[in-house]
Amino acid sequence: MDNKALYKISYGLYVVGSRIDGKNAGCVVDAFIQATSSPVPTVILCSIQANETNAAIKQTGEFTVSIQPTDVDPFIIANFGFQSGRDADKWANVPHKIADGLPVLEKAAAFLRCKVTDFKELSTHTAFFCEVVDAWQGEGEPLIYGDYQKGMKTAAQEAFKSYKESGKVPVKAEKWVCSVCGYVYDGEIPFEQLPEDYKCPICGQPKSVFEKQ
Ligand code: FE
Numbered sequence: 001m002d003n004k005a006l007y008k009i010s011y012g013l014y015v016v017g018s019r020i021d022g023k024n025a026g027c028v029v030d031a032f033i034q035a036t037s038s039p040v041p042t043v044i045l046c047s048i049q050a051n052e053t054n055a056a057i058k059q060t061g062e063f064t065v066s067i068q069p070t071d072v073d074p075f076i077i078a079n080f081g082f083q084s085g086r087d088a089d090k091w092a093n094v095p096h097k098i099a100d101g102l103p104v105l106e107k108a109a110a111f112l113r114c115k116v117t118d119f120k121e122l123s124t125h126t127a128f129f130c131e132v133v134d135a136w137q138g139e140g141e142p143l144i145y146g147d148y149q150k151g152m153k154t155a156a157q158e159a160f161k162s163y164k165e166s167g168k169v170p171v172k173a174e175k176w177v178c179s180v181c182g183y184v185y186d187g188e189i190p191f192e193q194l195p196e197d198y199k200c201p202i203c204g205q206p207k208s209v210f211e212k213q
Helices: 003-008 052-060 074-081 143-149 153-167
Strands: 014-020 021-027 034-035 042-048 062-067 095-098 104-105 111-120 125-137 176-178 209-213
Touching: 014 104, 021 042, 021 052, 021 074, 042 052, 042 062, 042 095, 042 111, 052 062, 052 111, 052 125, 074 153, 104 125, 143 153
Parallel strands: none
Antiparallel strands: 014 021, 014 062, 034 042, 042 125, 062 111, 095 104, 111 125, 176 209
């Protein structure tokens, strides 16, 4: 079996928010799908059993999903993906609000609130079967996990390194974004100094389509 064939299953990236023992919990997941749409939309979330968020969802029975946009600050992914909620108050590090008792990010492509109706333990993960009890729009287009791997993971790792070394949340610097596909330039060379024939590594469009944010 060629396990790499499974890499071609597409995913998004989602920040899950829940509560445990009176405090906010959260993590990043990619394994989140809509299963049915009527009479009530249902979704399935697969969450790592060892994570605090897994215990939080079991305790609370509800969670939010902030659907990550293509222009997400890489630190947000690092903050929720590279450390445990047992060691850090992840939500305190990022702009967020409380929606009917559960945390959501200030900015996301869209937001959902899910209520667990059933779950099944898999080898390493729990599959939570849920009803969507609320949903609202944010801004931007959803980030695709494969594009994160190709275009943003390095920036997330660097943001996390800076955070661990300094003990401070990194301030987001200006960034250059491909206006066609949303790729965020994260190379070593300052964007302005790149050769004029530079092309977006994701969609192949020229340097001129990049916009400073
Ligand atoms: Fe592009």
